[in-house]
Amino acid sequence: MSFWNATSAVFWREFFGYFATPLAYVFIVIFLLAMGSFTFYFGQFFNTGRAELDVFFGFHPWLYLFLIPALSMRLWAEEQKSGTIELLLTLPIPVSAAVVGKFLAAWVFAGIALLLTFPIWLTVNYLGVPDNGVIFASYLGSWLMAGGYLAIGSCISALTNNQVIAFVVTVVACFLITISGHDIVLDFFQGWAPTAIVNAISSFSFLTHFAAIMEGVIDFRDLVFFGALIALFLFINVVVIDLKRAG
Amino acid sequence: MIEIEGLVRRFGELTAVGGISLKVAKGEVLGFLGPNGAGKSTTMKMITGFIAPSEGRITVCGHDVVEQPFEAQSAIGYLPEGAPAYPDMTPVEFLSFIAQVRGLKDDAAKKAIDTAVVRTGLQSVLEQRIETLSKGFKRRVGLAQAILHNPPVLIMDEPTDGLDPNQKQAVRSLIKSMSAEKAIIISTHILEEVDAVCTRAIIIDKGKIVADGTPAELLAKSPTRRLDDVFRALTTPDAEINAEGRA
Numbered sequence: 290m291s292f293w294n295a296t297s298a299v300f301w302r303e304f305f306g307y308f309a310t311p312l313a314y315v316f317i318v319i320f321l322l323a324m325g326s327f328t329f330y331f332g333q334f335f336n337t338g339r340a341e342l343d344v345f346f347g348f349h350p351w352l353y354l355f356l357i358p359a360l361s362m363r364l365w366a367e368e369q370k371s372g373t374i375e376l377l378l379t380l381p382i383p384v385s386a387a388v389v390g391k392f393l394a395a396w397v398f399a400g401i402a403l404l405l406t407f408p409i410w411l412t413v414n415y416l417g418v419p420d421n422g423v424i425f426a427s428y429l430g431s432w433l434m435a436g437g438y439l440a441i442g443s444c445i446s447a448l449t450n451n452q453v454i455a456f457v458v459t460v461v462a463c464f465l466i467t468i469s470g471h472d473i474v475l476d477f478f479q480g481w482a483p484t485a486i487v488n489a490i491s492s493f494s495f496l497t498h499f500a501a502i503m504e505g506v507i508d509f510r511d512l513v514f515f516g517a518l519i520a521l522f523l524f525i526n527v528v529v530i531d532l533k534r535a536g
Numbered sequence: 537m538i539e540i541e542g543l544v545r546r547f548g549e550l551t552a553v554g555g556i557s558l559k560v561a562k563g564e565v566l567g568f569l570g571p572n573g574a575g576k577s578t579t580m581k582m583i584t585g586f587i588a589p590s591e592g593r594i595t596v597c598g599h600d601v602v603e604q605p606f607e608a609q610s611a612i613g614y615l616p617e618g619a620p621a622y623p624d625m626t627p628v629e630f631l632s633f634i635a636q637v638r639g640l641k642d643d644a645a646k647k648a649i650d651t652a653v654v655r656t657g658l659q660s661v662l663e664q665r666i667e668t669l670s671k672g673f674k675r676r677v678g679l680a681q682a683i684l685h686n687p688p689v690l691i692m693d694e695p696t697d698g699l700d701p702n703q704k705q706a707v708r709s710l711i712k713s714m715s716a717e718k719a720i721i722i723s724t725h726i727l728e729e730v731d732a733v734c735t736r737a738i739i740i741d742k743g744k745i746v747a748d749g750t751p752a753e754l755l756a757k758s759p760t761r762r763l764d765d766v767f768r769a770l771t772t773p774d775a776e777i778n779a780e781g782r783a
Contacts (some may be wrong), residue, residue, distance in 0.1 A: 298636040302622070309665075311625040372620035376681070379616070380637045381583040382607040534587045 295382035300397075302394050303498050307398050316360065320402045323352050328409065341419050345409055346427045350495055353438050358459035360399060361442025362452045365530070369450035378534070384515025388526045392519075393444050395406025396411050399435045404430065423505030430502030433515035436493055440522035445465055447529045537562055537689055538583065538717035541594035545578050545743075552578040554743035560719045564687070565711065567751075568723035568736035571771050574626070575743040577617050580693050584614045590706040596689055605734035610638070614694055619678025623667035626777070627658050627677045630666060631684060638685045652680040655710060670701045679707065683714065690720045696729060710731045727763040732752075741771040 307313040324345070328334045332344035368374035377387055413419045442459040449455050468474055470491045478487050491497070498511045538560040552774075553575040559777035560566045568576045581587045583594055585605045585735040593600065599607040621630055631652060653659060654732040656676040661669055666677060675698070682690060695711070709732050711720060724730065731738045731751050739747040739754070746768055747754055751763070758765040 294639070298633060301632045302625075305629075306622065320625060323728070372618055373617060373622055375581070375616040376614075376620050379586050379609055379612070379614045380634070381606040381639075382637055384607075445578050535707050 292383060292386050295386035296390040296479050299377075299382070299387050299412070300394045301395030302390050304397065305395070313398065316356070316398075317402050317405060320352075320356055321405060323356065324348070324406050325409070327352065330514045338416075341425055342409065342427060343503065345406075345433060346499075349431045350434060350499060353465060354460060354463050355437055356461065357399065357435055357438035358442050358456045360395055361370055361459060362455040364395060364443045364445055365447035365526075366450050366452045366455045370449075370452075378387060378530075384530050385523075385527050388443070388530070389525055392523055392526075395439050395443070396432075396436050397441065400432050403432055403435065421506060423503070426505045426507050427503045429507065430511070433502075433512070434499050437466075437495060437515050437518045439521075440519040440526070441466065444526040444529065447526050447533075466493055467495045469496040526532050537597055538721070539593075539595045540579075541593045543579065543582060544590045545549075545582060545587070545592065546577075547589045550695045551743055553582070553589075556740070556743070556745055556746070557592075557604070558719060558748070559739065562719050563716055563735055563760065565720045565722065565734045567714045567730040567737040568721060568740060569725065569727070569730060569767060570735035571725070571735055574740045574771070575688065576740055577693055578732075578743075579618075579740070580614075580691050580723060581719070584612055585609050586616075610685075611687055611689050613682035613685065613690045615678045615682040616693040617693040617697075618709050619675045621666050621677050624665060626663050626665055627669075627680070628652075628662045629746055630647070634681050642683060648684050648686070651686075655683065655713075656680040657706065667728060669700050672700065675699060675703070675707070679710065688718055690718055692720070692722045693723055695722055696724065696726065704729075720739065727767060730763065739767065739770050746770045 307316075311533045327348040328345045331462050332348065334344050339345060354533055365374070368377060370421060378384065410424060414421070415423075438459075441462055442455070446452075446455040449458075465474070471494070475491055478490060482490075492514075501508055501511050538558075541557050543553055544557040545566065556575070556579060558566075568579070570576050574599045578587070582589045583596065583601065584606060585601045588602060593602075594608075595601070596608040597611040600613065600689070622633075626749045628649070632645065633766070637646055640648050653662065656679050658673070658676055658680055661673050666674060668781070669677065675695070679692075679695065682692065690711075692711075696707050699707065708729065711722065713731075715735070722729075722733070734751060737747075737749065737754055738745055739750055746758070747766070753764050755763060758769065
């Protein structure tokens with residue numbers, strides 16, 4: 290059983306699992322309603338009078354903060370609660386394949402929810418002449434950011450068999466990493482920590498990297514940031530599961 | 537086919553399994569007996585590679601469970617305690633997933649699933665979600681999953697727990713029908729089961745083997761010739777105290 294065969298088996302099981310229950314439909318409906326209402330009511334999308342989706346994408350980090358942990362909380366906590374983890378981990382597959390398969394299923398699912406916001410893209414193209422390159426980059430950035438939140442959430446979900454705890458801790462962790470470039474956080478460190486550390490903390494901010502991609506410039510460094518962050522948390526995820534089984 | 541040497545598992549201060557050694561050959565059905573918390577399930581979790589031993593060595597069909605986990609796990613069919621299965625899947629979807637992970641493809645997978653379904657009598661519920669099934673059917677789904685790839689080694693943790701007398705009988709017949717060409721370990725605290733299906737029984741108490749022999753040999757240890765009495769005499773702390781008190 291190669292790594293990718295095992296990953297694909299876990300991926301498809303998880304992916305169809307979303308659609309076998311109301312979870313997928315409820316999530317997608319809430320996701321689209323939230324995206325729409327924030328953009329049109331709070332963001333005053335029509336009143337800006339500009340053919341761009343900055344308002345729409347600007348809300349993504351904050352909506353993800355609650356929606357993505359709702360998706361990630363069950364990834365491992367549920368398996369541990371129901372005992373199916375014992376089944377999964379005694380099958381002849383590497384733990385990393387299970388971790389990656391589950392993560393990819395959630396990430397692709399989040400991607401589908403994101404793609405279903407396409408009517409707003411049609412709207413803005415109907416009303417004006419937006420820069421579709423910028424919109425494409427923003428979609429990509431948004432999806433990468435969702436992947437970052439998911440990897441953190443998956444890792445935290447492996448630490449507990451309680452989904453509520455997984456949700457709450459993930460929201461807090463994601464909030465901190467999102468605003469780590471913000472003055473509130475930086476002021477806290479600025480007084481005593483060396484500049485290098487303050488800069489390092491600030492560079493972890495999802496907002497900073499997402500804002501850079503939203504400019505329409507897909508900088509290699511921003512892609513590497515999200516890619517490395519996802520890889521790091523999935524690696525920790527594997528370690529967490531291995532540690533729980535260690536003798 | 538299964539060889540265990542000096543197996544120890546500690547959870548912090550607690551020693552769940554305190555030095556178990558045993559061998560199981562092809563054609564043997566070994567019954568693990570013991571009170572709740574004696575270390576039966578923990579031992580099974582180590583044989584199947586779900587948790588790692590603190591000390592000792594396990595080989596399954598010549599493969600060290602720690603060094604070559606996938607080779608060992610490929611040779612094992614495992615029914616974990618409570619027969620966990622993914623509730624949102626139907627039995628046929630669930631078995632297809634297991635077949636895929638076990639590396640069975642197309643015709644081989646279809647044939648394996650058909651055989652397992654017939655042997656466990658699942659035909660009537662193949663398209664029902666597992667969460668809607670009765671306890672007896674859920675257990676049979678777990679059994680079907682364990683025997684799907686026709687493994688040379690079967691490990692079953694309380695395979696008849698919670699079943700009605702007819703279902704118990706059916707599961708015992710199934711185990712007997714497979715026993716000739718496999719090495720099987722079942723755990724139970726139903727003593728009549730040992731008489732019904734096991735060729736050999738081991739009584740475990742506080743993580744140690746306190747008796748090992750054929751059901752007839754174990755019976756010979758009691759003046760009353762009842763397995764219940766042997767079990768109680770070997771595993772009840774009060775019995776020891778009373779015996780010492782009298783002496």
